[in-house]
Structures are given as structure tokens and as C-alpha cells.
Amino acid sequence: MSDQTTNSIAFVAEGTIPPSPPPANETGVVKWLRENLFSGVGNSILTIASVLLIYVVLKNTLPWIFNGVWNADSLSQCREILGGKTGACFAVLAERWNQLIYGFKYPVEAYWRPNLAFLLMLVAAAPVLFFDLPRKMLLFTAVYPFVAFWLIWGGTVLVPLVALFGCVAAAVVFQKYGKNSFAAGFFGGIVVALIVWKVGGALISESASENAWLTAVPSRDLGGFMLNLMLGVTCVSLSLPLGIALALGRQSDMPLIKWVCVIFIEFIRGVPLITLLFVASVMLAYFFPPDSTVDLFLRVVIMITMFSAAYIAEVIRGGLAALPRGQYEAADSLGLDYAQAMRLIILPQALKISIPGIVNVAVGLFKDTTLVSVISMFDLVGMIRGPILASTEWNGVYWELLGFAALLFFVVCYGISQYSQWLERRLATDHR
């Protein structure tokens, strides 16, 4: 008995056991690896396979990039410098940098003009994109298109001024008469703008552009990534309001407006963009007399804008359809008229729902601007496929050039996508 008793009290804890570190595979990096990469046989195999794949890709591309030659006059010289080693010939980007960005005909001494226009665009776009900024900045946004036109195309300052006056006059008329009757204000504004442009256009002499402070640059001389950006920015900003109008028109009770919008949308969506571009560049030349053709850039802008407006209209119609019927009825019960109800209640919600779709169209549209290379406009891809690859020095350089184009487009499109996600978070009012 006593033995048992002594044995039973053989151990008495005199203090707490010091905490020991957790097992090695339950902490730190090891734990993270175990949980995320090697949590089972299948996942472990996948992890190893992926690592191998990444290794193979990097093993082949990294030497290619790091051995890259930046200073050479031609592909054959690049190959001489490399002496049989793998390596990229980035010299083509260095030598043709200006051509890739501005096209090959834009005057070199005028490169500061598109650069400045680009910087100003950031300033002009800021208040539209970030609505915490002071609203007064929108004034500059309104003037920006005319400034940018003057900077990029040059010529006499009177042309953008007359255009600006026409728009201001139309806005004044709309402000004055639009309150009583929307139609009177709208059509009155258009008529006044047309009169101002016609009279102003007649006053500008034909030779006004010849000795202008900024030398005139014809549209044909625009090119490179600048052309993609110009087309993208112009067409997105024009097609958004047009798309909203089309979406509302399609829901209208007035049969004429409704059917015009339906036919427009369905027709444009049923035709490939490339067909529209061919019509713009080839067919229209037959309908105009040889001397009085509409500017090619303008024709392309019209076609791309129509195309993306039709898509945006359908995206926004989706947003409108997603709104509960009660929202429309609530607007009616507050005694708001159609314009007020749309502006204050319906569209803010519908547009918020449509943001991912609209951004999708905008990103697609921006990439679609490279299609203009098939109608012999030298955008970034057109420059690469045409003049640069056709030069005796650089024929045969594909990866470097097209990779560069992909990088530029990726930067812009990823930026748009990040902005839209920020916008969605910023506008989130539900408490999910």
C-alpha cells in the first residue's frame, strides 16, 4: 500500500512548463508552404509541375532579356555582337523609338506638342475620374478637346476657337430654352452651333494655317502609339454619352425613337468592326468627289465610336433592367419628370451596376484601335508590321517589337481595369 502511495506522488509539478516552440512544420514559412502549396499529394504534384514550368520559361527568357543588345544599327549587327549567344535585339526599340510612339511622319521638332497634350489629358481626365477633386477643374476638361486638337494638329488657332465658340453658343441656348422645352433647347442649340461654325469657317481664310505659330500636321502624318491613344481616348469619351442616349432611347415609349435606336444598335452590332473600317477608308472615297473627302481620322473615329456606342448601350440597358421597378415608381411618386428621374435616381444606380461591363467595352475598344492598321493607318501595330519590319535593317525582328507593343497595351489596359475596381469599391453603398 505504502509503496503504492509513494509511487503515486513521485511527481509533483512545481511550476508551469516553459512554452516550447510550435512544431517546425506548424510555423512560419514551412506552415505556409504546407498549407498553400503542399496540402495533399495532388496539390504537391501540381506545385512541383508549376515550379518546373516557371523555371523552364524563365531559363529561356531571362538570358534572352538580359543579354539584350541595345546599341546596333541592324539585325545583322545585333547578331554579330551576340556572337551566337541567345539575346534579344532591343536596339530596334532604341533606334525606332520615335517612330513607335509618334509614327514616322510627325515632325520631330513638334514632338513636344503631343507630349504636352498627353500631360494635359491627365489633368483634364482627373476631375472626371476622381470626383473628390475640386469641381472647378471640370472647366479645364471642357476646354481640353480644343486645346488638344490645336496642339496635335497645329495650324491656325482660329479653327478650334470657332469650334469652341459654337459649342459655347449651343450650351447657352440650351441653358436658356432647354428649361421650358427640351426639344427647343436641344435643336436650337444644334442650329446655333451650326450657324457659328459655318460663319466662323467662312471667315477663316484658306491660307490661315500656313504661317501659324504651330505648323499644321495633316491627319495622315499621325501614327504610332500616339494614334492608338488618341483614337482610344476620343472614342471612349464620345461613345459613353452616345451609348447612354441609345440605351435610354431603346427603352423609350416613343416608337420612332425606339425603333431608330433598336435598328442602329442591332445593325452596328451585327457588322464586324473591320468591315466598318473598310467602309470608312475605301467606300466613302467613292461617294465623295476626289478633292473634298472627310478627314480619314474623323471617319475612323466616327466608325469606332458608333461601334462601341452600340455595345455600351446594351451594357447600360442591362444596368437599367437590373434596377427594381420600385426605383422608377419611387421617382414618379416624388413628382420628378423624366429627365430628373433619370439624372437623379435611375442612371446613377444603373451606371454603377454597369461599370464592369463598360470597362470591358472600353478595354476592348482600346485594343481594337490596332485594327486601323489594315486600312493603312500607321498605328503602333501598323508601324511594326509595315515600315519597321519592311526596312532592310530590321526585317526579321518579331518578338522584341510585338512584345513591346503588348507591354504598352498591357500597361494602359491594366491601369483602366485597376481604376474601375477602385471606382466600384468607392461607389459601394451596400453592406455586403
Place this chain on the structure above:
Amino acid sequence: MGNRSGYLSVSDKNLSRIGAGNQEEVKMKKSVILGAATIAGLAAGAAAAGTVDDVKARGKLNCGVTTGLVGFAAPDANGEWQGFDVAVCRAVAAAVLGDANAVEFVPTTGKTRFTALASGEVDMLARNTTWTFSRDVDLKFDFVGVNYYDGQGFMVPKALGVSSAKELDGATVCIQTGTTTELNLADFFRSNNISYEPVPIETNAEAQQQYLAGACDVYTTDASGLAATRATFENPGDHVLLPEIISKEPLGPLVRHGDNEWGDVVRWTLNALITAEELGITSANIDEMASGTENPEINRLLGSEGTLGEMLGLDAQWALRAIKAGGNYGEVFAKNIGEETPIGLARGLNAQWTDGGLLYSPPFR
């Protein structure tokens, strides 16, 4: 439609017969016809009247070129157009306007080139375009001559051990779809009773990659294109061009049908370059020769004798300026696509007739 176009061409002739004194009337009639033609979709015929005067009034020649073809037309790092076809444009501009740089180069693709010319957007095309019956007759263009005799050839890797296209039985062939080369290839293999497997590709760039990656044993396109493509390979020596040329591709500048004065200017500018080589006139010795030589044909060509320029509606020095613009035909060839350049084309068919080639300009008399 047939009647209408007949009516139009008659009007054009009438127009050109009306003297310079009746300018107003000409203009009026022109605009009436122009309106009618626009409606009929035939602006081309009417716009063709008096291209020489249009170009002179404009002070610039609108010349349609490719959007880029190695050696034939491409802008260099400074944005200046260079190339074999470009040289023709510059020579015409020099002859008509006295300035080889007074050219507005209008880049056209294979799809837009003919509409650009027909609609009057360009005055002439110098865009490695094959002279064919239907383009000349049906599309209503005038080919004014041939500046490069091309033909479809084959390129194979040396390792394949093939020395003739007739040994290509069962080969896979990279071929651009929708071109005459595709049809020529089918004809060639059928007539030799051998089989092949086509690998359709869209552009020359794609073809180069596919061929180098071994997706096809043979690449076929115009011989000049093959040579230019091979020149860009890392090891050009590993590939051979087979001796067979299976089609005729006479490439030349063209103008709209119905304006013969303008067609003559372009035709004889090209002939002047060819004749200059034949007579040994180069950009180095042309100034010396222009002051008069023992050879009456040189004197007629360079304007120190006779009235050839006047007959053409230009001044006496037109050919002198055209040749000075880029040198004679041989110099233009050597500078842009000749054996000294990376493209390295031999003269071959494009040698003077006196050297066994096909270049044969009618005499300047």
C-alpha cells in the same frame, strides 16, 4: 453599266479636245459629269481627266506605295521613303515637278490599292503590282511598263537535299492564302503529277516563323520576297532557292485608264531610266553628257537636241531630272535590292536586253 461607262469615256475624250481657251466650260462640264459619275459610282473615269495639270497645280505627286516591303518601299529611321518602287515615284515627280521630294507617299495595302487609284486618291501606283489581263482590262487600269520581272520560286532548307522543285513529292508547303501564288502552286504540282500538302498562312512574317520552326518543308512566294526573307535568317547559307520559277509576275507602275497624257509621262519616265542605263548615262556623268555628246539618242533624251519633252507636255530637261533623282535603272536596282544590299538579288531577268535580260525600252526618237 456598260452603256454608262461608254458615255463617260466619250465625254472624257471630248473634254481633252476642248482647248485651253475654254477653261470655264471645261470646268463646268467636268463638274456636271462629276456629279453624274458620283451617282453612278464611277467617279474614277471623270477624275482621270488632266492628271498632269492636276499634279502641276498641286505641286505634289500623290504616289501609292506599299505599307512596307523590304527593298521595294519602306520609310527609313528618319521617315524618308526608300526603295525600288519609291524611286519610280521620285523620278516621275522630278520629271513633272522638278523636285524628287515633291511626292506625297500614300501607303496602300493589297486590299486598298486599287480603290485608292480608281477614286483619284493617288495619281499613280508603284506598288509591286503584277500586270495581269483582268487588272488591265476589267479593273480599267493602264500598266505603263514593267520595272521588275518577278516569278514564284521555292525555298527549302539545304539539309533536305533537294535540288529541283520536281523532287518535292509529298512535301508540306507554306503558302499565303488568297494570292495568285496559291493557284500557281496547285497548277505546278498538278501538271508535274506530284502531290503536296499546303500549310496555309496569312502573312510573310508568319510564313518566316512557320518555315523556320519546321512546320513546312518548303516556302513559296515571289522570288524577290524569298531572297529578302532568306536574308533575314540567322544562317542564310542553310537555305537554298530552287532553280524553278513557276509563274510570271511582271511588276510595274500603273495609272488610271483614260488619261493617256499622264500614262505617257509615267511610261516614258520609266523608259528614260531604263534607256539611261543602256546608254551608259549615270548620275555621275549625266551633267557632263547633258551639255551634248556624239550620240544623238543621248542628246534627245537629255534635251540638248529635239523636242521630246515638249511632245510630252513637259520641258526639255524632264528626263535629265528623272535620271538625276536616283540614278539610272541599274543604279536604283543596285542601291535598293542589288547584290551589294542585304537582299542581294541578282539582275537575272531584269538585266538589259543587251546583257541577256528582258529590259528593252522603245527608242527615244
